Amino acid sequence: MNLKGCILTLMAAAMWGLIGPISKFPMEQGILPLENAFWRALIAWVFFALHACRLRSLKIARKDIIPVVLFGFTGVTIFYGSYQLAVNDVGAALAAVLLYTAPAWVAFMSWLFLGEKMGPAKISALIMTIAGVVCVSMGPRIFGNSDASIDFTWFGIACGLTSGFTYALYYIFGKTFLPKYPTPTVFFYALPVGALALMPFFEFHTKSSGSWLCLIALALICTYGAYSVYYAGLKYLEATSASVIATFEPVIAAILAWLWWQEQFDWTGYFGSALILGAVLVIVQSGRRQEKLKRIHSTQ
Known part of the structure; x- marks a missing residue:
């Protein structure tokens, strides 16, 4: 495995892991979650626009305008918004874990829309993901545990699952569309x-310099920087290897949420988190085996 690719992908995972913990600073000062999402998208657009101008790659085909608009609505409005709402409602640590239900959503949608087979590995991963979500969301209620410092709400859980679903759409969109154009x-x-599309759902609030710094960090580090570094790492790694390394994102988010905000799960939450991340590894390893089999058959 290429060391440079590993380092770049770990850097991207670390940057993404900062989203939840950093987002909580403006929220603590009265900035609404959807306003966080708005400024993250708008400020990041400035950096991507400068990058696209430098590449002299600003044009897209007329027939691709509608798919890009739909991607903007699902991959930015709903994804960024639901993730911020999840952070606000259930905390940065759990929001990051629920985000990583995305590979299970990918497996299901690939079967539904792309005709990919649902083998034993994918079915096992889906079961593990569902069991993990049940553990982190219902475990404290079922077992009456009082060790957790995170309050769970069904709205927050739903937002976290929505962020995972819309994050999964990046894969579906990317497989059919993104190769046509540079990421910027x-x-x-x-x-x-x-x-x-986010603007009708919140009111702007006066922001302190600290809040502005956090919003700029969300855009520059967690969005523009993370995507740029991740795609640079993909030049040196297989996509499956990069996916495994990227699962460190919720681990980093959980550690920072504990250090900065004293967030912690009870044992059912940690067990459920392990099931969800384990499902990610099952799907990735299954994909790796399929790629090897394809290479073997192609050489015969």
């Missing part, structure tokens, strides 16, 4: 669409 070009059009 796609986000040059998608981000402003996503930001504008």
Whole structure:
């Protein structure tokens, strides 16, 4: 496994892991979650626009405008918004764990829309994911545990699952569309669409310099920087290997949420988190085996 690719992908995971913990600072000062999402998208658009201008890659085909607009709505408006709402309602640690139900959603949608087979590994991963979500959301109520410092709400759980589902759409969209254009070009059009669609759902609030620094960090580090570093790492790694390394994101988010905000699960929460991350590894390893079999058959 290429060391440079591993380091770049770990850097991306670390940057994404900062989203939840950093987002809580503006929220503590009265900034609404959806306003957080708006400024994250809008400020990140500035960086992607400069990058696209430097590449001289601002044009897309007319027939691709509608898919990009739909991607902006699902991949920015709903994804960024639901993730921020989940952070606000159930905490940065659990929001990051629920985000990583995405591979299970990918397996299901690939079977539904792309005709990919649902083998034993994918079915096992789906069961593990469902069991994990039940543990982290219902475990404290079922077992009457009082060790957790995170209050769970069904709205927050739903938002976390929605963020995982819309994050999974990046894979479906990317497999059929993203290869046509450089990443900055796609986000040059998608981000402003996503930001504008968020505007009717919140009111702007006066922000301190600390809140502005956090919002800029969300855009520059957690969005523009993370995507740029991740795709640079993919040049040196297989996508499956990069996916495994990226699962460190919720681990980093949980550690920072504990250090900064004293968030912690009870034993059912940790067990459920392990099931969800384990499901990610099952799906990735299954994909790796399928790729090896394809290479073997192609050489015969």
